[in-house]
Amino acid sequence: MVSKILIANRGEIALRVLRACKELGIPCVVVHSTADADAMHVRLADESVCIGPPPSRDSYLNIHQIVAACEITGADAVHPGYGFLSENAKFAEILEAHGITFIGPTAEHIRLMGDKITAKTTAQELGIPVVPGSDGEVKTEEEALQTAAEIGYPVLIKATAGGGGRGMKVAKSADDVIEAWSTARTEAAAAFGNEAVYMEKYLGKPRHIEIQVFGDGEGNAIHLGERDCSLQRRHQKVWEEANSPALNVEQRMRIGQVCADAMKKLKYRGAGTIEFLYENGEFYFIEMNTRLQVEHPITEAITGIDLVHEQIRVASGGGLSVQQDEINFHGHAIECRINAEDARTFVPSPGTITHFHAPGGLGVRIDSGVYQGYKIPPYYDSLIGKLIVHGRTRVECMMRLRRALDEFVVDGIKTTLPLFQDLVDNQDIANGDYDIHWLENYLANKPA
Structure with a gap:
């Protein structure tokens, strides 16, 4: 250790x-x-x-x-x-050169999955299903038009580096391709210092499903089920669930095993998340995050496995603490990301927290570093805490979430708590009937 x-x-x-x-x-x-x-x-x-x-x-x-x-x-x-x-490969390399253990994957694997084109090619080689798209970077206008015609409209043009929706444009017809390709390249260069873009089939109403994987770096790997992260705003996750309301046990175990087998072949070390778009019963690889995810607590809630403990254990050479057949999934969990933002305009709201009361009770967890009197600085991400709720069923989980949201008090700044109070009472959400476009459509159509 x-x-x-x-x-x-x-x-x-x-x-x-x-x-x-x-x-x-x-x-x-x-x-x-x-x-x-x-x-x-x-x-x-x-x-x-x-x-x-x-x-x-x-x-x-x-x-x-x-x-x-x-x-x-x-x-x-x-x-x-x-x-x-x-996910900085250079950082991992420098630490190792100084004899310091990086609690994460190897620099090679970080670099491999950090470039979306290379990651997609690697995923295909490992047997992971991918979205139909270009073989690599789309470098010219002529290539953009030809590739789009081969894939079939609509198409999505994406930066090979980075994420968060920057350098990402949709072209619905041949008339849109050149402008979308050019704009995506310009945004990618400005945001990531790399103008390279590639092209994929644009799916109409997909869900965002991700699989939590863990490897020991020696060819042993497991999966810990999926998380549904479809409720997003500007490609940023807002509300996550485990398990997904859209999948059944057979689908869950099938795609999970595909991912675990891929990590075995790769000899991947540590925690990782393989992200998919899911539509009409099919999974399409988007990317792999070679780190712990913001939403990891909901996986911990349904498996009882501490993922940070596991990261430290693997990094210390101790191997995996559990095998695949020892992992059991219990109940349902939801995470809400509480941001210091206006719930309607999403304008950041830094400032001093004058009163703070966190909800409690069975199945309620708060991951937050704020406290009464704490001054939220304006320099960083606006996430101030995560509310994680677990129940025996999704219905019980939703009821518990509603109660916890009503108990949660943060005064002195604006937060996104009111947004979640609206969502928990929405019928589509109650039914689990939503996709990656649902939240932005809901916010656009919500009365002022």
Whole structure:
């Protein structure tokens, strides 16, 4: 087992990893910017190191400062959380070169799955179903027109690097292709420093289904079921469920086994998530995230497996703690991402929390680093907490979620809590009848 872990992140995920370290009896170090000096994870850590001013590039993305913090404190491992440097192959390589364990996949696998074209090709080779599309980068207008005609309209043009909806455009006919291709390239270059784009078949009303996988790096791998992340705004997940209301047991186990078998062939190490679009009974690979996901708690809720414990165990060379036939799925879980944003306009709302009361009771979990009197800085992602609710059935889970939302109080700033109070009472949501476009259509048509 590693002897001391440095947590290279902030907010709720830093606190989540810190708790796992304390449960395992492993001393932990947190790094922070000057803006996060009063953060909860800084208060609770065994040691903390300030690594720079508020801008992420000068602190949480500053590899030199993080490595220096490891050397100063004697940390022999780094947990990157999600975001920031969690999928940075160079960071993983530099840590390994300094004899520091990266709690995540190898740099090779991060790099392999970080480029969407390479990831898609790799997925095909591993037996994972993919969306019909271009063989690689679409480099010219002529190639864009020809490829779109071969795939069939509508088509989706996407940046090979990055995500979050940037560098992504839909072309519904030949008249749209050139403009969509050109705009996607311009956005990709501005956002990611890489103008390369590729093309896929655009699915009309798909769901977003992802499979949680785990490998030991030696050719053993498992899956822990799926999560339905279809409720999205601007390609950002808002509400996630496990299991998906759209899948039956046979579908769940079939696609899960496909993913686990692929990770065995790849000799993948650590936690990963394979994301799909799902429509008319078919799964189509989108991408693979080589890190812990924001929504990992709902998988923990239905399996009883602590994914951060498992990450640390695998990184320490201890292998997987469970085999596939030992994993059982219990009940239903939902996660709501609570942001410091206006629930109607989604404008960020930094400021001081004047009153904070978290809901409790059976099956209710809050992952949040905020507290009464905490000042939310304006420099980072607006996520302030996650409400995770578990029940024996989806109906019980929804009832528990409604109750928990009514108990949740955050004053002094605006939050997205009212949005979830609306959603939990919506009939489509109650029926599990939604796709990746549902939420944006709902918000566009909602009366002012």
